[in-house]
Amino acid sequence: MTKEERLKKRHRAEKRFRFYGLTSIFVALLFVVILVQNIFSKGSSAFKKTVITTEVFFDQELLEIQNGSSKEEIMEADFYDIMIENLIKAYPAKDRDEEDELLKLFSGDAEIEIKKAFLNDNSLIGKTITLDLTASDDIDQLHKGNYPRDLPEERRRISDFQLVIYDYFVENKKISKNFNNYFFNNGDSRDPELAGIGGALVGSFYSILICLLLAFPVAVLASIYLEEFAPKNKITDFIEININNLAAVPSIVYGLLALQILLATIQLPRSTPLVAGITLALMTLPRIIIPCRASLKAVPPSIREGALAVGASKFQSVFHHVVPLALPGTLSGTIIGLAQALGETAPLILIGMVAFVVDIPTSPVDPSSSLPVQVYLWSESAERGFVEKTSATIMMLLSFLIVMNFIAVYLRQKFEKRWN
């Protein structure tokens, strides 16, 4: 091999090496794109729901209430007959079986939706109004194009006759898509068309709030102590080793800790945001202390010495001068720690947040779910409608995380002083 050939070979190796590096970055970026694209394409349809426009006639004979009845009377009244009577008129069905199949196209909440319309206007008896009633999950998925209609009938959840009704609805423009208010307002449900993340949102909010209230002050005080006051001794070293190790302990271990200490020993209520918040706070604490200490460390000693020189005590120099300067870094570290806590699932599963909770929690000691746990719960469900709901929940979760991270970056870039 001549010198030139050898050089060419070496240059080829150089190019190859560079190509490997570029490819792996590209592959990593590709994964991000595929993941996000996959979630968005599956989830975006969940923000709309399919409704069937139906004429509803409020027949006095079928209702035991009158025009002008009070709210309590309406709430107690039975609207079941009204619902059946009106829904079967949506399509000219021939016999009882066909009527049953027709009724299955509407959601389980059709009666409540009709009742709500009457609650809004209690003079409707004897009148006919048109209502947009939520369609069942199967029709919803079919209308959104998520459900293949060319399967043989026995492998489909929708019968041939229901397809005929569906086509009739489409032809007569009786079926349309509305904004899915249920997705944001409702709690969990066994029916995908009625299931919402309202409960999970509130549960997550309470958990993160408690986590913030517990973790932030303790983390700031602990990092001030370690960075500014701690003497160099074995206890301090031991605390530091502990913090570093805790930051790397798998999150599920915190779940076991919470199960044993918070639930079994102290007997706090299971499945509640209170326990979730305490667990997440313990887990987040070391992850906040580390950036807090870094930002305290970044404040140059001249600031402290300046304060001390004009007669401030050690405490005054720290709390009047160092801490305010370190605050942007501290806050952004806290927000990033909270963002991690918001996405955490495993410890919450262990403390029982996987319970099926329909009601939206009103306080931190009510049983509740949280956004990531809701993702886990729904992804285990078989119904097709839950796939888009799960993806949409992930979209909500990711957008919260993106917002939190942006705030953290903004705080740091806008307010943090550079010391050069």
Add this chain to the structure above:
Amino acid sequence: MNIVLIFLITIFSISLFFYGKSKTKTISIKDNIKLNALPKFYGYYLVLWCSIPALVFLLVWSLFEPVIIKSIIIETAANQGAIFSDKNEANLIYEKIKAIHLGTYFGDIDSILRESALAYAKFINLFTNSKVVLIFGIIIASVIYSLKKIKNNNKARDDVEVILKGLLFVSSLIAILTTLGIIFSLLFESIKFFSVINIFDYLFGTNWSPQRAFVRDASSITDAEFEELKDAFGFIPLIAGTSFIAFIAMLVAVPIGLFSGIYMAEYASIKVRRISKPIIEILAGIPTVVYGFFAALTVGPFFRQVGENLGLTVSSESALAAGLIMGIMIIPYVSSLSDDVINSVPQSLRDGSYAVGATKSETIKQVVIPAALPGIIGSVLLAVSRAIGETMIVVMAAGLAANLTINPLESTTTITTQIVMILVGDQEFDSPKTQSAFALGLTLFIATLILNYIAQRAVKKYREKYD
């Protein structure tokens, strides 16, 4: 009740602050003495003395009150003739008594329950009253003490700072308390578990099937049951499955992460670096449940489909899908750490290599990487510890049955999956099955602790070398 107490303590503290401030001011004017600190520090001093002892007492009391009341009530119920054979039944009776007291119990109430409920009401009353009395006693005592101090014109600023410094120190102790809490809670149940299951049967057993452990109470196991239990808790299949999935993950994460780290550190322009680094780090910020969803609903079925087309049987919960997705999650851990490590290799080493005519890639391969090797190994070890502690991806995408297999297309299970599976839903606290989850947790905790310790040592040693 507690909220009212906290509210009262706050009100007292705030009023004491203003009282202390104005009182010392008037003293200094009237008696014409020089105060040893600014008046507000006397206020702070009173606030700290008024609130901290009372709040600490309230916290400790609230932690222990329910436990103590419970043991007293169960004892009185037993004295009155209630029969319960184990802890679960005792708990049930206690819950019933509590519900009767709250008026939310609708079952039959016999005389034992009624008497116990009355006793419960009595004790609740007694405890609440004594709590209130004690708290006010503590407040009065500490306020009298601190008022006396400020009347003597103490050095209030110094005293306040001593107290605050103590507060700071206590906050930093929380980290130690958490570690102790983890160790205590894991050991407590694990010791119970190992008193039933021999630790060697656990460590070297090759069969994991905890569902066989149907016995409710560990203390009343017959010999036949014991034989059955003995080989139900073998750890080998779990550690095999965990390491196997972690190995697949590392096969994905190490090359991609390392090459991106090298490219970012050595080749990329500032602009490329500034854009691509945060995007890759998004991968670390995505919640793991999202990866789990992606692996279970998209990647798993996709591999299965591909396998079917190729004539292979691929489980839809294959180790390959879980490992691949876990690897993607770990890429940024490897890439940013190795990026940092490579960046801190001194430029002089590179310059020396260029000076003797090496190309850039030769320099990287033969000079930079060997110099950075301890740091790179440290970052890989940290990534491994992430991989074995990762829960949601494997819970959602890997299997539940413990297979000893090295076929990546089959399903296998991991330590974390088993912990979740055992503890989801209702558990009985004294069954060996529940306790086994804590033994698994302890094993996991020790394994990650050792890995992290080695990794941190390696990175630290390496840093010191070039500082």
